[in-house]
Amino acid sequence: HEASMSSWVEYAADTDFPIQNIPFGVFQTGPADAPRCATAIGDFVVDLAALQAAGCFNGPVLKGSSCFSETSLNAFMAMGRPAWREARETLQKLFSAAEPALRDNAELRAKAVLPKASVTMVLPARIGDYTDFYASREHATNVGKLFRPDGNPLLPNWLHLPVGYHGRSSSVVVTGTPLRRPRGQTKADDAPAPSFTACRLLDFELEMGFFVGPGNALGDPITIGEAENHIFGMVLLNDWSARDLQKWEYVPLGPFGAKNFGSTISPWVVTMDALEEFRVDGPAQVDPAPLPYLANKKPCAYNVSLEVAIQTPTSPEPHVVTRSNLRYMYWSLTQMLTHHSITGCNMQPGDLLGTGTISGPEEGSYGSLLEITWRGTKPISFPSGDERKFIQDNDIVHMRGFCQGNGYRIGFGECVGQILPAHPLERI
Amino acid sequence: HEASMSSWVEYAADTDFPIQNIPFGVFQTGPADAPRCATAIGDFVVDLAALQAAGCFNGPVLKGSSCFSETSLNAFMAMGRPAWREARETLQKLFSAAEPALRDNAELRAKAVLPKASVTMVLPARIGDYTDFYASREHATNVGKLFRPDGNPLLPNWLHLPVGYHGRSSSVVVTGTPLRRPRGQTKADDAPAPSFTACRLLDFELEMGFFVGPGNALGDPITIGEAENHIFGMVLLNDWSARDLQKWEYVPLGPFGAKNFGSTISPWVVTMDALEEFRVDGPAQVDPAPLPYLANKKPCAYNVSLEVAIQTPTSPEPHVVTRSNLRYMYWSLTQMLTHHSITGCNMQPGDLLGTGTISGPEEGSYGSLLEITWRGTKPISFPSGDERKFIQDNDIVHMRGFCQGNGYRIGFGECVGQILPAHPLERI
Ligand SMILES: [Ca+2]
Ligand SMILES: [Ca+2]
Ligand SMILES: [Mg+2]
Ligand SMILES: [Mg+2]
Ligand code: NI
Numbered sequence: 001h002e003a004s005m006s007s008w009v010e011y012a013a014d015t016d017f018p019i020q021n022i023p024f025g026v027f028q029t030g031p032a033d034a035p036r037c038a039t040a041i042g043d044f045v046v047d048l049a050a051l052q053a054a055g056c057f058n059g060p061v062l063k064g065s066s067c068f069s070e071t072s073l074n075a076f077m078a079m080g081r082p083a084w085r086e087a088r089e090t091l092q093k094l095f096s097a098a099e100p101a102l103r104d105n106a107e108l109r110a111k112a113v114l115p116k117a118s119v120t121m122v123l124p125a126r127i128g129d130y131t132d133f134y135a136s137r138e139h140a141t142n143v144g145k146l147f148r149p150d151g152n153p154l155l156p157n158w159l160h161l162p163v164g165y166h167g168r169s170s171s172v173v174v175t176g177t178p179l180r181r182p183r184g185q186t187k188a189d190d191a192p193a194p195s196f197t198a199c200r201l202l203d204f205e206l207e208m209g210f211f212v213g214p215g216n217a218l219g220d221p222i223t224i225g226e227a228e229n230h231i232f233g234m235v236l237l238n239d240w241s242a243r244d245l246q247k248w249e250y251v252p253l254g255p256f257g258a259k260n261f262g263s264t265i266s267p268w269v270v271t272m273d274a275l276e277e278f279r280v281d282g283p284a285q286v287d288p289a290p291l292p293y294l295a296n297k298k299p300c301a302y303n304v305s306l307e308v309a310i311q312t313p314t315s316p317e318p319h320v321v322t323r324s325n326l327r328y329m330y331w332s333l334t335q336m337l338t339h340h341s342i343t344g345c346n347m348q349p350g351d352l353l354g355t356g357t358i359s360g361p362e363e364g365s366y367g368s369l370l371e372i373t374w375r376g377t378k379p380i381s382f383p384s385g386d387e388r389k390f391i392q393d394n395d396i397v398h399m400r401g402f403c404q405g406n407g408y409r410i411g412f413g414e415c416v417g418q419i420l421p422a423h424p425l426e427r428i
Numbered sequence: 429h430e431a432s433m434s435s436w437v438e439y440a441a442d443t444d445f446p447i448q449n450i451p452f453g454v455f456q457t458g459p460a461d462a463p464r465c466a467t468a469i470g471d472f473v474v475d476l477a478a479l480q481a482a483g484c485f486n487g488p489v490l491k492g493s494s495c496f497s498e499t500s501l502n503a504f505m506a507m508g509r510p511a512w513r514e515a516r517e518t519l520q521k522l523f524s525a526a527e528p529a530l531r532d533n534a535e536l537r538a539k540a541v542l543p544k545a546s547v548t549m550v551l552p553a554r555i556g557d558y559t560d561f562y563a564s565r566e567h568a569t570n571v572g573k574l575f576r577p578d579g580n581p582l583l584p585n586w587l588h589l590p591v592g593y594h595g596r597s598s599s600v601v602v603t604g605t606p607l608r609r610p611r612g613q614t615k616a617d618d619a620p621a622p623s624f625t626a627c628r629l630l631d632f633e634l635e636m637g638f639f640v641g642p643g644n645a646l647g648d649p650i651t652i653g654e655a656e657n658h659i660f661g662m663v664l665l666n667d668w669s670a671r672d673l674q675k676w677e678y679v680p681l682g683p684f685g686a687k688n689f690g691s692t693i694s695p696w697v698v699t700m701d702a703l704e705e706f707r708v709d710g711p712a713q714v715d716p717a718p719l720p721y722l723a724n725k726k727p728c729a730y731n732v733s734l735e736v737a738i739q740t741p742t743s744p745e746p747h748v749v750t751r752s753n754l755r756y757m758y759w760s761l762t763q764m765l766t767h768h769s770i771t772g773c774n775m776q777p778g779d780l781l782g783t784g785t786i787s788g789p790e791e792g793s794y795g796s797l798l799e800i801t802w803r804g805t806k807p808i809s810f811p812s813g814d815e816r817k818f819i820q821d822n823d824i825v826h827m828r829g830f831c832q833g834n835g836y837r838i839g840f841g842e843c844v845g846q847i848l849p850a851h852p853l854e855r856i
Pocket of ligand 3: 133134205207241354356357
């Protein structure tokens, strides 16, 4: 039935936001204006606080709630899947071609249905904690070869648990936020001591992130069977990485400054309900099979096409540098969430979990420049003649993602970020 | 002048909270009651919201503010050192022996000066992000010997930068909160595969934590010269650690589940102003000298005596298992904060930074059971006959800390936590 839905809102056939999608986000109309919750349809941003105030959400779960007047989606995320489903179905009905309630209410439409150019998207949630995993086998293998050329590229624990690390939540930013090239310590293999420099090996990491819905009490893990009801939806995630800082600092406690200068996400959270029909089998987990606490009972991967394009000051047309797919991930979202909480760690509504870099099996599908250029040994050539080993000042990285349905796309919008030059040393 | 201060509040000579201290915390009188800010003097908790409402804070910085009615200290932390100093001086004057304003106002005293047994302390701040460092040279050396017996115990980067990792903020709990023994994956060296078990090697880590006051904008580091004005104060921190989980999971991205099941802090934040007269030289940093961005211009260690005692079900009297001192830390608080933000990472009011385990040079001064029992090879004997290699179910770990002044102590109160048995497997 999804394919047959049509809307009175006009949009292009390849829009990221057809009536089948109904993502959730937060916007404001100006810096002094209180942020409020929204959905997207075609090129419009729809003010859900206005619709809620007008009584449009009168199903059994949302009736009486003012969750969409909050400045973040945290309260809505905390309400759980029945609320998310009811909201999405209510909106699909409201936007459907034959439904006059909003279509023929010019006053409410003027108030609630806003051209996207008239609003600014902000972070969809207050992110209490951000965790990044490392769940693509191809990525972990490539990085192992590059960082530890003398050892087994895949470490002994990797096939037994989704390896992850706690990240920095304060520096997660929404698409469009420029980031400054970080400074830090690097040490050349043949140098006697480290030096303090601007990062020379700045990279993107093509990832997706998912937001936690209802959390768990400290001490009470989320089981693998329960996990999907705790996952609200997904965004694109660029986990910017300073490879030279990372190489020097990461032993033995993991990446730190190399990752904490900024992580960029797309503004619209696409719900797991919208992704449901793109659920597919992930890579087989048979040798070894996961321990029972991590054993999924059904397919838990999703077929999401991903691509990264780079725009340089002298190549203003974004040039696609890789195409990958979420389905390549070895570990599923449910396995990441369960493993994260299995110690009793309390997950909270609005927590963000990143998948780790999503690399596919072939060269054209690697998810970072480290892999694409094989640590700079195979530079990328641009049609303009530009070459890139790593990100240079003022380059802009664009990430896109979508699921191809039958006659429509479930898209994620854009995750875009520009790297500004490092501050001059006098400022530090 | 500090030594000569005396108060109309009666307290023991060795109280943690004489008039010279004036720590800040947050309390409630019942679970339905809104938390509000407080200080401690002797055995009393003083409601600062009540004092503020009564007009007691009328200095140039705090006049008109209602910062102490907030449910956390974040707003007060954000106001910066002039506000912290003015508040502390105002309270020292209000409590001083010759000052009648509060002493002789029975009504306000009854409202604001509460016996500590009548209130419950809660977390002093909304902790946006929690980071843990690894700044004791003796600890890093001991752990290196135990975890990497074949290599150089101190890794090449350790003397050049304060190694740290992002921790889990959601599971930071206040003293008195019981924690459940975590489950997770462990693998014996000779086992072919990991198993899913309750942690067998549960440890404490004797640390201190410090709270960030005013933060920095993303992209703009806090310089070493500015750092001390961004540090509000300190607490005791028990960074509980599951050593068997840690050993299996920590390569290559650092500790994760081994650390995220709970970290316990003491409830009272002792300000850097109260600690100022205990400032001392830290370990010499000469070979190598730190890079200029990390070079302190003055002594930046603090002489804080620390001890840990364990209470077992059959040894109800807490038995001291180690005595250490904050001054052993190789890296200073200012160096940790500057290094954390040097990439541009934005620090926020209420962020918590842990020092890492504070081990001294001698055996009796090690800050974890891993080191004290040398990975279980030298069990601790209790006067009762109990033995411990690691923490057993229902054990209670007590941490204390204080600075010895001339005739008074600046104390930190208690950081106490009990480990409950793991959930039975059926519950997971
Ligand atoms: Ca990042
Ligand atoms: Ca911990
Ligand atoms: Mg990553
Ligand atoms: Mg620690
Ligand atoms: Ni956080």
